[in-house]
Amino acid sequence: MSTTTLQTSQLQPEAAAYETVLPAGEHWIHLIKKGQTFRIVDLEGNQAVDTLFYKADDFSERYSAVDTIREQGNVYLTTGSRLLSSECNTMLVITADTCGRHDTLGGGCSAESNSVRYPRETRHMHNCRDTFMQGLLQWGQGMDKREITHNINFFMNVPISPEGKSTFADGISEPGKYVEMRAEMDVICLISNCPQLNNPCNAYNPTPVKLLIWD
Amino acid sequence: MTPETSTILFEEILPGGWNRSLLLKRGTALRLTDLEGGANVSALFYNAHNTTERYNMPDTLKAQFISCLGKGTVCYSDMGRVLVSLIDDSCGWHDTISGVSNARTNQRKYGSHPYQSARNSYYRNGFDALLLELAKYGMGKRDMVAPVNFFTKITVDTTGDLMFITGNSPAGSYVDLQAEMDTLVVLCSCPHPLDPSPTYAPGQTKLTVWHSAIPPEQNICRSFCPQNQRGFMNTVEYHL
Numbered sequence: 001m002s003t004t005t006l007q008t009s010q011l012q013p014e015a016a017a018y019e020t021v022l023p024a025g026e027h028w029i030h031l032i033k034k035g036q037t038f039r040i041v042d043l044e045g046n047q048a049v050d051t052l053f054y055k056a057d058d059f060s061e062r063y064s065a066v067d068t069i070r071e072q073g074n075v076y077l078t079t080g081s082r083l084l085s086s087e088c089n090t091m092l093v094i095t096a097d098t099c100g101r102h103d104t105l106g107g108g109c110s111a112e113s114n115s116v117r118y119p120r121e122t123r124h125m126h127n128c129r130d131t132f133m134q135g136l137l138q139w140g141q142g143m144d145k146r147e148i149t150h151n152i153n154f155f156m157n158v159p160i161s162p163e164g165k166s167t168f169a170d171g172i173s174e175p176g177k178y179v180e181m182r183a184e185m186d187v188i189c190l191i192s193n194c195p196q197l198n199n200p201c202n203a204y205n206p207t208p209v210k211l212l213i214w215d
Numbered sequence: 216m217t218p219e220t221s222t223i224l225f226e227e228i229l230p231g232g233w234n235r236s237l238l239l240k241r242g243t244a245l246r247l248t249d250l251e252g253g254a255n256v257s258a259l260f261y262n263a264h265n266t267t268e269r270y271n272m273p274d275t276l277k278a279q280f281i282s283c284l285g286k287g288t289v290c291y292s293d294m295g296r297v298l299v300s301l302i303d304d305s306c307g308w309h310d311t312i313s314g315v316s317n318a319r320t321n322q323r324k325y326g327s328h329p330y331q332s333a334r335n336s337y338y339r340n341g342f343d344a345l346l347l348e349l350a351k352y353g354m355g356k357r358d359m360v361a362p363v364n365f366f367t368k369i370t371v372d373t374t375g376d377l378m379f380i381t382g383n384s385p386a387g388s389y390v391d392l393q394a395e396m397d398t399l400v401v402l403c404s405c406p407h408p409l410d411p412s413p414t415y416a417p418g419q420t421k422l423t424v425w426h427s428a429i430p431p432e433q434n435i436c437r438s439f440c441p442q443n444q445r446g447f448m449n450t451v452e453y454h455l
Contacts, residue, residue: 060356066272066314069377070409075312076375086359087342088319101375105282105312107273112295116278116446129293145267146357148293160371164283164308166276 007079009096009180011037011214018213024206025126025195027135030213031056032183037095037214039180040154040191044207046171048156048194050108050128052149053083053091056186059143061085065104065150075160077102077152083181086149091187096180099173103158106168108132108151109196118198131192139188153194154179156201168199217303217391218246218425225424229256231417234344234403236351237424238263239394241454244302244427249366251418252386255407256365257315257341259349260290260298263397266354268292272311272361278442282371284309284363287439289395289446296450297443298398300436302429303391306384308368313377315341315362316408324408325415338415344403352399365390367407379409393427393434395450 013019017036022028024047032038040049055061064086069075071084079097082090107113108128115123129148136143155173160166195206224243229235231254239245247256262268271293275281279288286304289297301309321340328338342359349358368383392400406417431437431447438444 064314064361066312066361070313073377074375075371075377086356088317105273106277107271110274110293110295112293112449113271113274113278113291114295115449116274116291116295116442120445120448150271150273150361158277160282160312160375162370162372164285164370165280166282167280168277 005079006098006100007096008098009039013212015214016212017215019210021208021210022191022193023208024193025131026193027131028191028211029135029139030189032187032189032213034183034186037180037182038189039178039212041176041178041210042099042155042173043175043210045175045177046155046173046203047207047209048196048201049154049209050192050194051152051154052132052190054147054188055085055091056188059147059188061087062147062149063091063152068104075105077104090184092181092183094179094181099155099177099179101157101172102179103153103156104150105160105166106153106156106158108192109194114198122198125197126195128192128194132190135190168201170200171203216425216427218423221425221427223423223425225422227422229402229404229420229422231419232339232405234348235422236348236399236401239398239400239424241394241397242426242428243424244391244393245400246389246391246423247365248421248423249384249388249418250386250421252384254384254404254418254420255367255410256420257345257362257403257405258365259345259360259362259401261399262292263399266352266358266399268294269358269360270298275311278446279440282312284311287435289436289443290363291446295446296453297395297446299392299394300434301390302393302427302434302436306366306388306390308383309390310364310367310369311361313364313369313409315345316405317342320408339405341403341405344405345401348401348403364407369409377409379411381411393429396453
């Protein structure tokens with residue numbers, strides 16, 4: 001896991017069973033079935049895509065950043081990373097990645113964390129955890145705020161230093177870069193296409209992403 | 216005030232491999248003392264009056280530009296408030312990015328040592344121990360989030376690889392957590408799954424609670440960074 005290698009996919013967009021464009025600031029919640037392949041395309045570059053996964057038939061089992069990091073022995077996600085659940089089961093495997101590295105320690109922005117990280121008036125700016133909440137409320141089934149755990153930030157760059165420091169750095173993604181993953185169980189995917197304007201996670205310009213699913 | 220200069224409200228030994236919880240009232244502090252060295256104390260923190268407000272690892276890291284906890288840092292809730300502040304610490308590095316052991320990691324590492332044969336020396340894991348303690352408050356798997364692993368040091372190199380650092384916590388190491396809100400503290404003392412020791416031998420931790428009452432304006436954690444000044448302001452306003 002210690003070297004960055006870019007892996008392209010053989011899957012053709014015209015053969016996808018599902019395709020949509022998700023504007024910045026919008027949520028998307030969708031079932032991805034075992035064996036299906038899911039791709040996120042960073043259409044205009046440097047767009048953080050905040051993503052959570054739940055086991056479809058028992059959402060108390062969900063993506064776990066810390067179990068994923070510990071079991072792969074590395075803090076960054078790329079091709080070959082197994083996205084593990086809170087019970088250490090493999091939910092998805094990253095099968096292609098033309099960006100090279102994705103964050104899972106930076107979490108999602110919120111009104112409340114804005115009020116800590118930036119001048120207090122930034123509380124009232126659109127944010128990922130409110131967007132996640134809209135998706136959870138849309139899905140229903142008893143989902144609530146407790147489902148908002150530590151997400152993946154696809155295409156986002158959060159370097160961790162050997163001295164124990166972390167920063168939000170300029171992105172390393174570019175227009176058309178994508179990441180692709182195969183579901184190893186039926187999962188519900190919840191995305192907030194990040195609207196943050198106060199740090200370089202989106203190059204200060206949130207943009208749309210494309211989502212595709214192949215059977 | 217320190218535990219040496221204040222009245223001790225509570226003191227107890229947490230044996231290795233066990234779970235415990237306590238309500239830490241605002242203005243009191245909890246000292247965890249690693250009595251034998253090499254302990255791992257995993258901790259979760261909740262607003263005692265509304266447990267949907269809970270410790271948030273990413274918010275804690277990004278607000279303070281850190282990837283581990285130490286003296287002067289705080290544990291943020293997901294609501295932009297300070298649950299506990301690390302007012303003192305002899306250790307310098309406490310992990311919060313690598314989770315806890317579970318039945319599978321224990322089995323892989325130590326094999327099977329169930330109660331039937333081992334009695335109360337049976338091997339326990341962090342996930343089940345924390346979950347058990349959460350269940351006593353009506354909480355469950357949906358309330359489990361990334362914990363802090365006190366006394367454990369795991370570094371990240373420039374390529375992102377993790378390394379467990381042995382010897383981070385000599386015997387007698389301590390960390391002092393002052394509650395800035397009424398905080399439910401859920402603890403377990405199971406070994407960290409990346410600890411290279413092949414032997415299951417978690418050591419004892421002493422829990423000491425005292426009335427510390429350091430006001431925000433005198434708290435070293437508040438001046439750690441401008442973000443913490445705003446975090447303390449949010450926390451004070453919550454109690455108006």
